[in-house]
Amino acid sequence: MNRIELATLIFDRLVSEKEKLKTEFQNSDSGIGYFFLDDLLPNDIALQIHDAFPKTEQMVLKKSLREDKYVAAQMNLYNPLLEEIIYAFQDKRIVEVIGEICNIENPIPDDNLYAGGISMMGKKQFLNPHLDNSHDKDRNLWRVLNLLYYVTPNWEETNGGNLELWPNGLKNKQITIHSKFNRLAVMETHNNALHSVSPVTYNGYRRCVSNYYFSKSPLNDSDRFHVTSFRGRPENKLSDLILQLDTFLRMTLRKIFKKGIKENPHVYKKEKP
Template sequence: MDRTEIADLIVERIKAEKSRVAQQYAASVGTIGHFVIDDLLPAELAERIYRQFPKPDAMRLKKTLREYKYIAAQMDEHDLLLEEAIYAFQDARVVELIKGICGMNSVYPDVHLYAGGISMMGNQQFLNPHLDNSHDKDRDRWRVLNLLYYVTPDWAEANGGNLELWPQGVGGKPLTIQSRFNRLAVMATHGGSWHSVSPIHANGFRCCVSNYYFSDDPLKEGDSFHVTSFRGRPEQKLRDIVLRADAALRMGIRSLFAKGIKDTTHIYKRKQ
């Protein structure tokens, strides 16, 4: 299936759930707006997408105090179905539906897949609490929505690898959104949208198709530019100190060099 055919299915499913998810987003928008749609695609197609995920050694490993996971954005190196699935979420009809659900004035998908694409997390892997970078790769538009589509069959909540939202900040209690098979999770990104992925304690890999949407304006009045900023989990006191210092250092660099001192490697560099 190509991206338009996949988008046809996504549009149909979103329309069927539009009223419910609009209420879910409206009820949470005061902290971290979010909604979920289960059974997004026919199960056979979702399983096909999962089966086309590359082996770990064909992806980039990120292993630091901040995160431990596999990622890929150079989609022409992998099965075509993965690229078609990613860009189905960038179909104008899908973007317009989600824009309306979230009550936004302007929303743009990201053809460059800046920090998007696919990700895979296995045993002992994690993503610590963090705020996403506030802007796109050129620092022209504000990052406003994170779309996460989970495709690992029979993935149990007890396995870990679940999305965690921290509405009261990292010192509060997280809200867990299970990364269950064939589920789309959409969350707002702004200066208070702390989120994480719980450590995995199971064999196998939790696989995810990721997109970000951007806007002309920030979601929250008073938001300002910030780099991706990590924190320690509540029990990680020393790690929290280190990660705060790391974020402060990188913010200091960006105050001197607006677009950083090196080009990002987490984008889709299309061949001409």
């Protein structure tokens, strides 16, 4: 299927649940606004997307104290279905209806897939609590929404690899959103939108299709520029101290070098026509 056909299916599903999703998002908006929608696509199509994922050796391993996962954004290297599903979420109809659900005016999809694309996480891999980078790659637009579409069949919540939201900080219990097969999760991103992915405990891979939407204005008047800012999990006090120092040092560098010392490689570099 191509991106237009996929987008039509996604659009129809979102519209059918629009009012319910708006209520769900509004009820969470005092902390980190979010909603999730199950059975986004027909199961056979979701399975095809899962099966199209590359092997780990064809992806980029990001492994540090901050995170441990496989990612990819150079989509022309992989099965074309993966690029089609990613850009289906950037269809004007999808962007507009998700903007309406989340009460965000004129959200802007990211053609460059800056920190978007696809990801896989296997046993013991994780993503520590963090704030997403506040801006796009050129630091012109504000990051406002994170879209995560999960495509691993029979993925149990006990397998880990679940989205975690920390609206009340690390001293309080997180909200866990199961990375269930064929589920779309959407969360807002701002200066207090701390989130993570729980360590995978299962001997298999959780697969995810990711997109970000941006805006000319931040979600909150109090939002300020920040780099991707990591924390340690509540039980890892030493990691937390090290990661806070890491964020401080990277923020200091960005005050000197507005766009960073080097270009972030996690973008889709398309051939010029």
